[in-house]
Amino acid sequence: MPFIRTAVKKGCSAARKKDIVHGIHQALIDSIHMPEDELFNLLTEYEPDDFFYSRTFNGIARSDDLVVVEITMRRGRSDAMKKDLYAKIAENLQKCAAVSPADIFIFTHENDYSDWSVGNGAFAMNIVQQRG
Template sequence: MPFVRIDLRRGKSAEYRKTLGEIVYKAMRDLINVPEDDKFQVITEHDPGDLNHAESYLGNRYSSDVVFIQITLNAGRSTEMKKAFYKRIADDYQSRLQGRPDDIVINLVEVAKENWSFGNGIAQYAS
């Protein structure tokens, strides 16, 4: 169900990128009711000039290691679930990758279930 896009500065190791993806996947499994094996991620590195962002916003100061996470998923999760989800990702990013929590920017894009096909041209979730 969720489709995850993670965009970050070029130069991080394959292990770093894999761990970042696992941080997001585990938080989805633990906090926003994502089933096992529902893991679809694209992790893309960019040259420094290709990430254009403010130096600061809403009290957060961003470094050159800013990470943009966009997740397209079915609608229906509570605000409380989303807040816990955001916090878990930032906390795990800090503890597992020694990253700055300020550098995690997350955007959820909620869609109706019929907007998915997981293969064979079938809308598996459409009723």
């Protein structure tokens, strides 16, 4: 179950926020085969004066509309799956929310089941072990 944190510039409309979240979610379903009901995306807004970033890092021309996508997920996805995920997020956000691919900054954190509790204070490793 990936947990997503998405940051957008303050003033982003509610409809665009929803489109961004949907685009990320669909990319996770399509590329890493995440179940549809595993939607956990905490979207926050940043003030332009509170987020400093290079508009030219790595030769990419970024605007003032940077979208940051931080994905925390269980270890085990191949580099090919991640490459596909990043490409699909960029494609979906461009198509569904008019976000330029140059303005999408994505990174992942990977950990194990023992690092999660997804409800009722239950240790996720116990749930995985019970399922077999």
